[in-house]
Amino acid sequence: MRRLLLLLITVLALLSGPRPAQAEGLSLTRPVEGEVLRAFDDVGRYAAGHRGVDLAGEVGQSVAAGAAGTVSFAGTVAGTATVSVDHGNGWRTTYQPVRAAVSAGTVVAAGEVIGTLLAGHCPRACLHWGLTDGADYADPLGYLDAPVVALLPLGASPPTPRTIGPARSSPDRLPVQGRITSRFGMRVHPITGVTSLHDGSDIAAACGTAVAAPWAGTVTRTLWSSAYGWRVFVDHGSGLVTAYNHLPGIEVQVGQRVGAGERLGSVGTTGLSTGCHLHWMAWRDGQLIDPLTL
Numbered sequence: 001m002r003r004l005l006l007l008l009i010t011v012l013a014l015l016s017g018p019r020p021a022q023a024e025g026l027s028l029t030r031p032v033e034g035e036v037l038r039a040f041d042d043v044g045r046y047a048a049g050h051r052g053v054d055l056a057g058e059v060g061q062s063v064a065a066g067a068a069g070t071v072s073f074a075g076t077v078a079g080t081a082t083v084s085v086d087h088g089n090g091w092r093t094t095y096q097p098v099r100a101a102v103s104a105g106t107v108v109a110a111g112e113v114i115g116t117l118l119a120g121h122c123p124r125a126c127l128h129w130g131l132t133d134g135a136d137y138a139d140p141l142g143y144l145d146a147p148v149v150a151l152l153p154l155g156a157s158p159p160t161p162r163t164i165g166p167a168r169s170s171p172d173r174l175p176v177q178g179r180i181t182s183r184f185g186m187r188v189h190p191i192t193g194v195t196s197l198h199d200g201s202d203i204a205a206a207c208g209t210a211v212a213a214p215w216a217g218t219v220t221r222t223l224w225s226s227a228y229g230w231r232v233f234v235d236h237g238s239g240l241v242t243a244y245n246h247l248p249g250i251e252v253q254v255g256q257r258v259g260a261g262e263r264l265g266s267v268g269t270t271g272l273s274t275g276c277h278l279h280w281m282a283w284r285d286g287q288l289i290d291p292l293t294l
């Protein structure tokens with residue numbers, strides 16, 4: 001029995017393969033500013049999957065190096081114009097399809113232009129950005145300094161990014177003590193299956209967990225919506241409005257002043273919701289923004 005168990009563990013270890021090496025302090029910046037059109041599939045080395053992220057861009061726009069390094073390749077891979085940059089410790093970022101403005105051996109700084117974006121990877125132009133240690137692939141968005149929008153496949157929970165050095169910090173003022181499960185950005189809706197803007201960030205916590213105002217403000221609206229369930233809106237001044245959705249009910253009154261950290265209600269799952277979580281939304285001057293960037 002014990003021998004069988006050992007064998008099973010060995011086989012599993014072989015199948016999963018070695019985890020990528022840790023490269024201390026690799027910190028990336030976005031090579032183009034566009035939104036994430038397709039996310040990274042964390043499927044391991046042998047399975048098929050999307051081993052990079054697709055960032056929206058315009059044909060002809062500049063593509064910047066995600067970190068300082070040395071260009072290790074500038075040319076064509078299987079018909080696709082490709083630039084690769086070595087960042088030390090075996091870590092390499094790749095950029096496709098990109099017409100190179102550099103050649104192998106060129107030393108580049110973070111943010112320095114390495115080429116221009118070509119058409120071909122997405123129906124509308126996009127950059128396919130990859131990160132590898134030479135054997136395995138990692139999600140480059142897991143190593144960004146700045147937060148990023150995420151696109152999630154149907155029914156999936158976001159993979160934990162593999163860490164290289166210190167992970168990027170999350171905001172210190174969350175309305176709920178919980179785990180961020182889905183960020184603001186384009187995604188396939190977990191219930192309707194329709195690709196659309198996920199107009200807030202989700203924080204998962206047990207139903208009943210307190211929801212507190214991250215900043216002082218005034219409750220401006222409380223209402224029921226078939227999609228968002230029970231909702232509370234808070235105006236914080238300076239053009240900033242936040243909303244708290246899927247609450248089990250309404251505990252505050254319109255016009256009520258709330259201080260930072262003061263209770264607004266609790267986590268629920270009313271409306272179109274797959275489980276207990278807070279769908280946290282924010283607007284700056286009427287424009288929807290990711291509350292996690294505040």
Ligand SMILES: [Zn+2]
Nearest residue numbers: 052053054128
């Ligand atoms: Zn891609």
Ligand SMILES: [Zn+2]
Nearest residue numbers: 200201202279
């Ligand atoms: Zn949500």
